[in-house]
Amino acid sequence: MCYEEQNDVAGAFESEGINCSGCFTFTGGKDRRSGLILTIPLCTEQTSMEELSSTLDYLLGIPSDKCKARGFTVIVDGRKSQWNIVKTVVLMLQNVIPAEVSLVCVVKPDEFWDKKVTHFCFWKEKDRLGFEVILVSANKLTRYIEPCQLTDEFGGSLVYDHMDWVNKRLVFEKFTKESTSLLDELVVINESEKSNQLDKERPPDCNFLPSLDPETVLQTGHELLSELQQRRFNGSEGGGVAWSPMDDELLAQPQVMKLLDSLREQYTKYQEVCRQRSKRSQLEEIQTKVMQVVNWLEGPGTEQLRTQWGIGDSIRASQALQQKHEEMESQHSEWFAVYVELNQQIAALLSAGDEEDLVELKGLQQQLSDVCYRQASQLESRQNVLQSAHEFHGTAQDLSQQLDGLLGMLCADVAPTDGAAIQQTLKHLEEKLKSVEGSLAGLREKGQVVMDQMSNQTTWSYGKDVPIENKENIDHIQGVMEDMQLRKQRCEDMVDVRRLKMLQMVQLFKCEEDASQAVEWLGELLDALLKTHIRLGDDAQETKVLLEKHKKFVDVAQSTYDYGRQLLQATVVLCQSLRCTTRSSGDTLPRLNRVWKQFTVTSEERVHRLEMACSFHTAAEKVGEEWTILEQETYEEVETVGKALLDRLTVPVIFPDG
DSSP, X not given: OOHHHHHHHHHHHHHTTOOOSSOOEEEEEEOTTSOEEEEEEOOSSOOOHHHHHHHHHHHHTSSOHHHHHTOEEEEEEOTTSOHHHHHHHHHHHHHHOTTTEEEEEEEOOSSSSHHHHTTOOTGGGXXXXXXXXXXXXXXXXXXXXOGGGSBGGGTOOBOOOHHHHHHHHHHHHHHHHHHHHHHHHHHHHHHHHHHHHHOTTSOOOTTOOOSSOHHHHHHHHHHHHHHHHHHHHHGGGGSSSOOOTTHHHHTTHHHHHHHHHHHHHHHHHHHHHHHHHHHHHHHHHHHXXXXXXXXXXXXXXXXXXXXXXXXXXXXXXXXXXXXXXXXXXXXXXXXXXXXXXXXXXXXXXXXXOOHHHHHHHHHHHHHHHHHHHHHHHHHHHHHHHHHHHHHHHHHHHHHHHHHHHHHHHHHSOOOOSSHHHHHHHHXXXXXXHHHHHHHHHHHHHHHHHHHHHHHTOEEEETTEEEEOOOHHHHHXXXXXXXXXXXXXXXXXXXXXXXXXXXXXXHHHHXXXXXXXXXXHHHHXXXXXXXXXXXXXXXXXXXXXXXXXXXXXXXXXXXXXXXXXXXXXHHHHHHHHHHTOTTOOOTTHHHHHHHHHHHHHHHHHHHHHHHHHHHHHHHHHHHHHHSTTTOOHHHHHHHHHHHHHHHHHHHSOSSOTTO
C-alpha cells in the first residue's frame, strides 16, 4: 500500500476515534492459557479515553470468538504515563471487556508509583473488577508470560512489526469495505435482473452499474490472500518479518477467503447479467437496425420504384432512365450491405443464442430477408425492363435507319447502264427488304418481351403486391411496332413498284439488245444475199429451184425484220411506261429500215434476175428443141431476153446509197 493510501485509511480510523499511531494492538503473543496478549502503551501526554475506548473496541472485534473464549492478558505499559491514567484505563477495561480479560499486567516505573499504589489496591478490587490486576516491573514480566511471547521492549524475543501489521490491516479494511459494498451492489443488480426476467413487461434498468470495478477488487483480495498464505507457509525463512501463529486470526484470512468466494459468486452472476444485458442490447440494436432497413425499403425505396415506371421513347431516354435506376440501386446497395451485416450478426446469435431468443431472431431474420429479397427482385425486374426497353429502342432505331436507307434508294432515280446493273440493284433492294423484315421480326420479339415483363411487374404497397399501371408504356411499344409495320409495308409496295420498273427496264434493255441482234442478222442475210446468192441456174428447172429457195430466204429475212420491228415497238411502249423520255429506239430503227430496204431492193433485183433467167432458159430450150420449126420472131425474142438479162447483170444489185 502506498503512503497516501495508508494516510487515507489511518485518517479514516482516527476520524472514528481509533488510534493507529501507537502500538495499541495485538502482537500475536499468547499467555500461558493460550489467551491473546493485548498491549496498551500509555504516554506522558493526556490520553483521550474516548479514543482509547474506540481503539479497544476496534481491536477486540478482530479476534475470532474462539480466541475470545480463551480470554485476554492485557499489558498496560504505564512507564511513561501517570498513575491516574493507568487507573482509568484499567477501569475502562472493566467496562469494556470484563468477561474476556483474565489478567491485567500493569508495567510500572521503577520508583515512581510506590506512594500512589497505597491509595488503590487492585488485588482488593478483583471481585469488583472481574479480573486480576498486578503491578510488575518490565524485567519481571517474564514471571507471568513466556519471553518468547513478549516483544523486545518487554525483554522478550517475539518479533513484531507494528507498521507492517497496520499496513495489512489497512489493506484488509479497504478490501473488506470495498468488497462488502460491491457485494451489496452486485446482489441488488443480480436480484433486479432476476426480477426483470420474471416480469418481462418491466423496463430493465440498464444504467445500474457497480461503483467499483469487480476485477480490481478481486485482484486486491487475491493479492492480500496470497501474501497471507505465503507468509504463513514461509515464516521467517523468507528473510522478511517473522510470522506469528495469530496472524491468521488477527488478519482474518478466513474472512478474506469468504469475501472472495462470495464476491466471485456474485461477480459470476453479474457477468451473466452483463452477458444477458449485452445480448439484449445487441438484440435491441439489431431489431432497431432491422426496422430501419425494413422501413426504408418499404417506404422511400418502394416509393422510388413506384415513381420510376417509364421506359422512355428513345435510346437516349432509356439510357437516362437506366442511369437513374443505377443511382437508385446504389442507394439500395447501402441498405443491402446493412442487411448482409445484420444477417451475419443474427446468424452468429442464432448459433450461440438461448432457446427463448431463437424464435424472435428467426422472425427478424425472416422479415428482413423477405423485404430485402422482394425489393431486390423488384429492382432486378425494373432493371430487366429497362434493359429490354433499351434493346427495343435500339432495334427500333436501327430499323428506322434501315427503312430510311431503303426509302432513299427507292426515291432515287434509276439510271442503270445495262441489265446486269439493274439485276445487281434489284438484288440489293431484295437484300435490304429482307434485312428490314428480319429487323421488324426482332422488334416484334423484343417488344413482346418488354410487354410480358411489364405485365408481370408489381410493387409492394400496404403489405401486398400491387400491379404497376403500364398501359402508356404498352401503348407506346405497340404504336412503335405498328408505325414500323406501316413504314415497312409502304417500302414493300415501293419495292414492288421498283421491282416492276426494273424488270421493265431489263425487258427494255433486252428488247433493245434483241433488236440490235435482229439488225445484225438482217445485215448478215443481206451480206449473204449479195455475196453468195449470185447463181442464176443452168437451165429453167434449176432457176426455178433457186427462185423457190430465194423466196424462203426472203421469208426468213421478212421474219427477222418483223421481229426487230416488234422489239422496237415494245421498246417504245416500255419507254412510255417507264416515262423514260431520254431513251428511245435510237439509231436501231433507222438501221433496221435501211438494211431492210437494202435487202428488199436486193431481193427484188434477185427475183427479177431469176425470173429473167428462167424466161431466158425456157425460151432457149424451146429454140433448141424446135429449131427447125421456130419462127424468126421466137428467135428474136430469145435474143432480146438474153441481151436484156446481160444488160441487167451489168447493173449493180444495190447502189452505194442503199
